[in-house]
Amino acid sequence: MANFVRILLRFDVKFSLKVVINKQKNKVIFVEANSDFVDVLISFLTLPLGAAVRVLKKHYGDKEAPVFGSLTSLYNGLANLDNSHFWTEGCKEVLLNPMGSFAEECRKLKLDISDTQPTEYFTCEHPNCGRAWFTSVYYDTAICYCGRPMTRKAVGITKEFAPAVFTINTASFIISDDLQIFPNSTDLIQTLINLGIANMDVGELRTVTFGFNEIMDLLMVSLLSRTPLSDLILYKRHVTYVDGLARLKFEPGISFKGKVKEATSNSNEMIILKFMVQKSTNKLLFARAGEDFLDFLCSLLAIPFGAVRYLLVGKTCLKAIDNLYVSIVDHVDDNHLATPAMKNRLMKAKLPHGYISENQILPLTGESFPYTYDTSPDLQKFSSVKFVKGQGKYIRGPTMYNITDDLTVTPFCMASMFLALKEQNIPLSDVQELELEIRLEEVM
Ligand SMILES: [Zn+2]
Structure with missing residues (x-):
């Protein structure tokens, strides 16, 4: 009931923003906002990729939600897999509703777009088990x-x-069109120069109100545009539609090679992926993989935007999200953040406990358990004792899965493979299976 009320209340939340517009260029120069609004912006960084897919699907419906990269097809494919492919019913649930490691902070936001449910705790099924404190x-x-x-x-x-969310709640901030955040108290002239403002005459002041719908639009536009605030405030232009679907436009020619930070930590880890190739044309027909590669794909859904930015060192194709991250690193000093540890926590986002396996290919870390909470009068310890099959294990196996170019996953079916080859008139003698070792570089 409390949660239902929370969801209803979201529609009452309003943020009042002062917007300075360049009338000649019809462009937002900057927005001035308080810490409540900036905290919501920063929460975009803490949103796991799978949670972004989920909340956008929920808000816009399947037809209008943006399709970003292959993540949407990956999410939908995994959601469509029968429960029997997962170790437990809970595994699939955990996967499709990835929790952020800032879940408790996000629940305190004036507006929590991640739709984070209150944390529930589960204990031994036996009511008289002596270990109910675990x-x-x-x-x-x-x-x-x-x-x-x-x-x-x-x-x-x-x-x-x-006690507080991300920023100190008395602070106010300047936000550029491409979502760079500057504390309002720093050098005013320098801030204006950073924003590229030379001529003050062109500016016009407006007051704009953002509610839940505008914040969801802002999340979507931040994933699609380099000028999200102008798009939203001046053009009411939400999405670029291609084939009836909103798609992310990727910057061409980005190479991740050699740009991976701390790529050495687990770089010996690798997974085998099998490719079926047509020999005569050298064309890739499809890829086949087992549960270890599937577990890896699953773990991608739990990675927050901030961690993606950290891993790819700014090569995320998401300029506005990049700028939010850079603002935390360079513009917003510790005095404006809620706790001294906040900058580091946001910069090197950890995954929640249990989402990634110990031999994860990506150089990411999970939060550690047990946490100790002071629930007075007694100090109790809570821990996720041990996972059924270890951390980060979702897929039961030993099934092979068919993986298409856009990462749609379906159980591999020999009969449909024969049918597909027959339909394309490809004789079996023309088909070759190749093995590829997937290491960190390929993963990126
Ligand atoms: Zn027990």
Whole structure:
């Protein structure tokens, strides 16, 4: 009930923004906003990729939600896989509703677009098990020390909330059209120069109100445009439609080679991917992979935008998201952030506990458990004891999966493969299976 009220209240939230517009160029020069609004912008960085797919699908519906890269088809393919492909029912749930490691902070935002549910805790299914103090935040994915699944909802656990969200709540900020954030108290002239403003005469002041719908539009436009605020405030232009679908335009010619940060940490890890190739034309027919590659694809959904930016060192194709990240690194000093550790936490975002395996190819780290919460009068320890098959394991196997170019995953079916070859008039003698070792570089 409390959550239902929270969802209804989202539509009452309004942010009042002062917008300075260049009338000649019909362009937003900057927006002045308080910390509540800037916290919502920063929360975009903490949003796991899978959560972005989910909230945009929910808000715009399947037809109008933007399709970004292959993530949408990956998400839909995994959602369509039968529950039997996953280790537990809980695994699939965890995967399709990835939690951010800033979930508690996001629940405190004036407007939480990630739709984060209150954290639930599960304990041993047996009511008289002596180890009921061990709890897991994931339903049915951990087993108790007595061997039973942890599926019983633990009641009465409260967690201390973070005192503030991302920025200090008395601060105000200047935001450029491409989402660079500057604290309002810093050198005014320098800020204007940073924003490329030479001539003050062209500016016109307007007051604009943003509510839930505008914030969702802003999230979508930040993924699609280099000038999200102008697009939204002046042109009401939300999306570029191609084939009836909103698609991300990728910058051509970006090479990730040699630009991966800290790429050495786990670089010996690799996965085998099998490709079926037509020998005569050298054409890729499809790829086949087992559960280890599927687990890797699954883990992509849990990575927040901030961590993607960190891994790819600014080569994310998402200029506005890049700028938000750079603002945290370069423009917003510790005095304007809620806690001294905040800058580092936002810059090197960790994945929530349990989402990535210990031998993850990507140089990412998961949060550690157990957390200790002071639930007075007693100090209790909560931990995700052990996962059914270890952390970051979603797919049961041993099934092979068919993976298309856009990362749509379906269970591999020999009969349909024969049918597909027959339809294309490709004799089996013309088909060759190649193996590719996937390491960090290919992953990027
Ligand atoms: Zn037990």
